[in-house]
Amino acid sequence: MLRLLRPLGRRVTWTRWLHLFIGTFVFGIWLFISEGDLYIPVIALGLLGFLPAMRMVEGLQARVLLSPHGYKDDASGIAVTSSATWADRWRTVLWLELRLGLGLLTGRITVVLLGLATDLASAAGGGPAPDSLVPLPGGHWWYALLVPLPVALLLAAVVGLGELMTLLARRLLGPSADERLAALEERTEQLLERNRIARELHDSIGHALTVAVVQAGAARAAGSPEFTERALAAIEETGRAALEDLERVLLVLRESGQRPAGGRPTLADADRLLESARASGAALDAELSGPLAQVPGPVSREGYRIVQEALTNVLRHAGPVPTRVRIAVAAGRLELDVRNPITEGAAAVRGNGARGGGNGSGLRGIRERAALLGGEAVAGPHGGEWRVTVGLPLDGPR
Incomplete structure (x- = not known):
């Protein structure tokens, strides 16, 4: 009733x-x-x-x-x-x-x-x-x-x-059918934008926090005022860059219509990223070749984030170990290669996300970025080293 x-x-x-x-x-x-x-x-x-x-x-x-x-x-x-x-x-x-x-x-x-x-x-x-x-x-x-x-x-x-x-x-x-399709496309664009922002925050803030943790631990272990000063300077620089990224993302989320103070970092800013990794104690050997300044904006920005995530994984799972980075532009492609020796226990931790069924959000994000640009990404152990190899076409997905 x-x-x-x-x-x-x-x-x-x-x-x-x-x-x-x-x-x-x-x-x-x-x-x-x-x-x-x-x-x-x-x-x-x-x-x-x-x-x-x-x-x-x-x-x-x-x-x-x-x-x-x-x-x-x-x-x-x-x-x-x-x-x-x-x-x-x-x-x-x-x-x-x-x-x-x-x-x-x-x-x-x-x-x-x-x-x-x-x-x-x-x-x-x-x-x-x-x-x-x-x-x-x-x-x-x-x-x-x-x-x-x-x-x-x-x-x-x-x-x-x-x-x-x-x-x-x-x-x-x-x-109507056309209106439903337009609404679906708009919703899809919003979800893609949110996923992109989530990856941006993961890469930028994750890198900054990893560098800060590694630097703080190394400074405490070293017990040297000079080393501590360098570590604090590295933490400050990395934190400032992360805050700029966070401010830019928040402006997008608020839809304020304002332009961020600085654009998204590109491969032209790779030196700053490499110096941040060196300041964390990693013996970094970098090789940059080709006209990096002429790489199209989307490819250059995503390439920067891929290298940043790869270096973050090195510091998080292997620590300040000798690392080789290769960034090259040749034959219409951008080639990225980051490798480091596998330390005890690091392979098991990182292997969780090395393949398609893994749970590692960082490596999954690298593969997603590469796939969106029509490229490919491979991550995993190879000859006693952990390698992240990415190839991206400069003319976008085919």
Whole structure:
């Protein structure tokens, strides 16, 4: 019983009833003015449906009165945009005609059932009213027991017709196939942007924290004021770069429209990255060749992040060990190679993310960056060394 009565306590049930009655009011006003010509409102509504803005007006009204969450409910399945195609216009025309018909039906049912309940109550009290809808012999007290029946039917009609109206609104005022595709593409772009920002934060902040931890541990173990000073300088420089990256990402997330103070780092900034790794105690042997400054922006930025993540993994899992870095541009490709000797226990830790089924987010991020640019990335042990080898085409994915 409570399940059947629950819809009557919802606000949207009665706003849907009001939405249905609007058509009755409009039609009634027309009859009062014209005293005939019933086909004119039908034709007029059909012509109005071809106006592009009519779909937006009806969509807003439907959201306000038919959706449980109001006009801000983007998940209601009701569009609030103007008609873009003739298919949208024809669906709007059909919606207006059905809305008028269901509105008249709702008004008729409401008047008849309320009138019947009134007639039953009058007949139970003595005799039928002279203008009663149903002629009933008066004087029967048990008519009073039947009064709730038309009221219950009316309430059921209010709920059922409201649900039907909402279903029609979703079908006829809902987004078209092109609009759904555009919304899906926009959603996909947002998810890709969020994933890119997550990778940016992982690479930048992860690198800064790794350098800080390694430098602090080395300074404490060395017990040398000079070394401690160099370590603090390296931590400061790396932290400042991470803060710049964080500020840029936060500006994107806030959608403030402002431009970050500095752009994303590229391979032109590779020297700063290599110096940061050397300051952490790693014996870094770097080889940079080719016109790095001419590498396209997307490839250069992602290449910088790949090298940064590879060096971060070296410091995190192997410590300050001798590391070789090769960055080369040749034959229309950017080649990145980072290798270091495998220390005891490091291979098992890093091997978790070395292959496709691994859980290492860093190596997985490297592979994702390479795949987005049409390249390939290989990471794993090779001849007693841990190698990260990446090849990226300079002209983007094919």
